[in-house]
Amino acid sequence: xxxxxxxxxxxxxxxxxxxxxxxxxxxxxxxxxxxxxxxxxxxxxxxxxxxxxxxxxxxxxxxxxxxxxxxxxxxxxxxxxxxxxxxxxxxxxxxxxxxxxxxxxxxxxxxxxxxxxxxxxxxxxxxxxxxxxxxxxxxxxxxxxxxxxxxxxxxxxxxxxxxxxxxxxxxxxxxxxxxxxxxxxxxxxxxxxxxxxxxxxxxxxxxxxxxxxxxxxxxxxxxxxxxxxxxxxxxxxxxxxxxxxxxxxxxxxxxxxxxxxx
Numbered sequence: 001x002x003x004x005x006x007x008x009x010x011x012x013x014x015x016x017x018x019x020x021x022x023x024x025x026x027x028x029x030x031x032x033x034x035x036x037x038x039x040x041x042x043x044x045x046x047x048x049x050x051x052x053x054x055x056x057x058x059x060x061x062x063x064x065x066x067x068x069x070x071x072x073x074x075x076x077x078x079x080x081x082x083x084x085x086x087x088x089x090x091x092x093x094x095x096x097x098x099x100x101x102x103x104x105x106x107x108x109x110x111x112x113x114x115x116x117x118x119x120x121x122x123x124x125x126x127x128x129x130x131x132x133x134x135x136x137x138x139x140x141x142x143x144x145x146x147x148x149x150x151x152x153x154x155x156x157x158x159x160x161x162x163x164x165x166x167x168x169x170x171x172x173x174x175x176x177x178x179x180x181x182x183x184x185x186x187x188x189x190x191x192x193x194x195x196x197x198x199x200x201x202x203x204x205x206x207x208x209x210x211x212x213x214x215x216x217x218x219x220x221x222x223x224x225x226x227x228x229x230x231x232x233x234x235x236x237x238x239x240x241x242x243x244x245x246x247x248x249x250x251x252x253x254x255x256x257x258x259x260x261x262x
Contacts, residue, residue, distance in 0.1 A: 079158065160204060160249045161241065168242035170205035170250050172235075179235075183256055186231050190222040195260035199228045202253035209237030217253065224258050 163169050172179035189195065197220035204213045214232050219225030241250035 157243075157246065157248055160251050161243060162251055163241075166241045166243055166248070166250055170209075170238050170241040170252060172238050176254075180256075182235065183231055186234065187256070187258075188227055189258060189260050190224065190227075192222050192260055195220065195222060195224075195258065197224075197258055198255040199224050199258055200253065200255050201225075201228050201232065202251065203232060205238050205240055205250045205252050207240050207247040207249060209240050211235055211238070220258060228256055
């Protein structure tokens with residue numbers, strides 16, 4: 001008899017006349033199913049491991065959740081340009097005057113002359129043009145007054161410039177160090193133990209050097225921002241910024257260091 005080792009017939013031959021209730025017999029009888037299950041499970045695990053790099057490409061990247069610490073600057077837009085008012089009316093068209101067609105003199109034979117040139121008495125007090133036009137003798141003569149022509153309207157520049165692109169930046173009289181000394185002398189730090197940090201403020205240096213539109217961009221609480229606004233309102237006038245040789249409004253921002261007394 002031909003023996004097929006892939007089937008379980010050999011198990012019965014090996015255990016013929018032996019105790020089949022022993023565990024070894026059951027293990028060998030189920031060996032084929034066990035190997036088949038192992039092969040399927042191993043194939044699934046292998047397929048999963050191979051596909052991990054492909055699945056990783058579909059996962060969202062954590063870099064998109066990065067939080068940027070940006071400094072927000074408020075800029076006032078310039079007012080809308082209003083239509084110009086009270087402009088002088090356009091001058092009336094000049095009245096028509098007699099115009100005589102000018103015929104360019106050409107040396108030609110007598111029989112070839114088709115149009116005679118005007119006589120001297122016909123062009124006295126008349127314009128010379130390409131054709132003859134009859135003027136309006138009853139038209140009202142108007143003369144534009146001297147010096148009353150349209151004048152150039154010079155508009156005041158009220159735009160708010162940034163310190164990054166200004167030609168002459170605004171500064172505190174004596175320099176920025178003197179400004180911080182003024183703030184340190186007049187700023188009243190809240191009585192809070194361990195209070196320490198920076199208050200970021202912004203303001204507009206006007207053309208006359210005064211500070212307007214004072215805002216607190218970030219503070220550390222306990223009324224530190226409100227106190228910064230109070231000190232800046234009492235600040236002496238700055239030297240204004242300049243652009244194209246003229247004084248302009250400039251947006252300025254800076255930090256103020258706060259530290260309570262220990």
